[in-house]
Amino acid sequence: MDDVLITGLGIVSPLGIGREAVWKEIEAGRSGVHAIPELAAARWLAPFGGKVVDFDPKRYVQPRKSLKVMAREIQFAYAAAELARQDANLAETNVDPERTGVVLGAGIMHGALEELVDAFEVCATETGFDFSQWGEKGIRQFFPLWMLKYLPNMPACHIAIRQDARGPNNTIAHGDVSSLLALSEATNVIRRGQADVMYAGGASSRLSISDLVWHGGAQLAQSTDPPETICRPFDADRQGMVLGEGSAMFVLESASHAQRRGATPLARIAAIASRNEASTDRQPPGKAIAGALAAALQAAELPAGQLGHINAHGSSTLDDDRVEARAIAQVLGDNKVPVTAPKSYFGNLGPGSGAVELAVSLLAMQQGVVPATLNHQQTDPSCPVHVVTSPQAALHPTFAALNHASTGQAVAAIFMAESS
Secondary structure, three states: OOOEEEEEEEEEEOOEEOHHHHHHHHHHOOOOEEEOHHHHHOOOOOOEEEOOOOOOHHHOOOOHHHHHHOOHHHHHHHHHHHHHHHHHOOOHHHOOHHHEEEEEEOOOOOOOHHHHHHHHHHHEEOOEEOHHHHHHHHHHHOOOOHHHHOOOOHHHHHHHHHHOOOOOEEEEOOHHHHHHHHHHHHHHHHHOOOOOEEEEEEEEEOOOHHHHHHHOOOOEOOOOOOHHHOOOOOEOOOOOEOEEEEEEEEEEEEHHHHHHOOOOOOEEEEEEEEEEOOOOOOOOOHHHHHHHHHHHHHHHOOOHHHOOOEEOOOOOOHHHHHHHHHHHHHHHOOOOOEEEOOHHHHOEOHHHHHHHHHHHHHHHHHHOEEOOOOOOOOEOOOOOOEEOOOOEEOOOOEEEEEEEOOOOEEEEEEEEOOOO
16 A cells, blocks of 8 residues: 655645745744634624735636635635645646545634625515515526535635546545545555545635634634734643634645645655544543554554644633543553644634644644743643743654544544655
């Protein structure tokens, strides 16, 4: 069975656009979380987050008329895929379209409220909203292709069209584990011999006011502290989640295909494992986290002590961090493996979070370092992990990425430098 390599990386994030811009911010220890005036104007209880700024989709989307059917998240993914292709030095001459595919982690994309105003007004009466008018009058106010802007499978479709990827195409919509599950599926497609090249990653935004209201602010940090200091994974003073948006996409190739075209790999995907446990009360899935990490290490034939670091889910909520830390400690035993939590830089992006977090660790491995966790002053005694608070040299050219969801799923992936 052929090894699967990551040969290209593209990222659109609150820290910047492109690998150089993002790494510059990580290296400087700067956060991408800031005050968001629109949320403050709406009197939202947490008017801050990891928002992507200075993003011009016209620089990436061709033809530009396609923007009419692209929500913000789709634009992010499209741009990230373009950057990943460039990073991998892929060209039409060295890729077979029939053996190139896309798997992407995505989720619900919430329509912009301003797009609903006209439809609401024609159905509004002095006493309320007349639902009987919706089918005849309200729906007519929408752009005919409006729905295509918000379907979760559309990012993968647009990327496939642009990259002429005619092979397997799929979308994983499974909350916070979507990105790593997408990476797992893309890896397995290559290992099954069904493709030579796959685009994989995730994209999402959790900053839409309609999404925020839908979730009612559950588990959000509500703080008057400077926004960039609020996300504090595993810290004794953590107060809850900060939300964000963004996308990261990766070019995956079989080792033989990458070798034939002379590609330089960023990493080898050594193993990906997923586990699930019953969850009726939306509590963190500790057994699943431990099970996924242990299974991934076993599949990679890697002793826990040889991990350069663990890229933790680290949501900065009270229960979640505690359960995750204990699950990690259970698997690591006495091995003092450094733990980092990239959400401290940009918040929880939802389905796209795992991909953007993975990009941070891949960039760090290229530099031979473990990236710091921001805002971590004192580890909570109930979180028995060794949180990295300043950049340090990596002892091993390997790392594990972890994500989990409150509905019971957990995914762990092991990555190695190709020379290791």
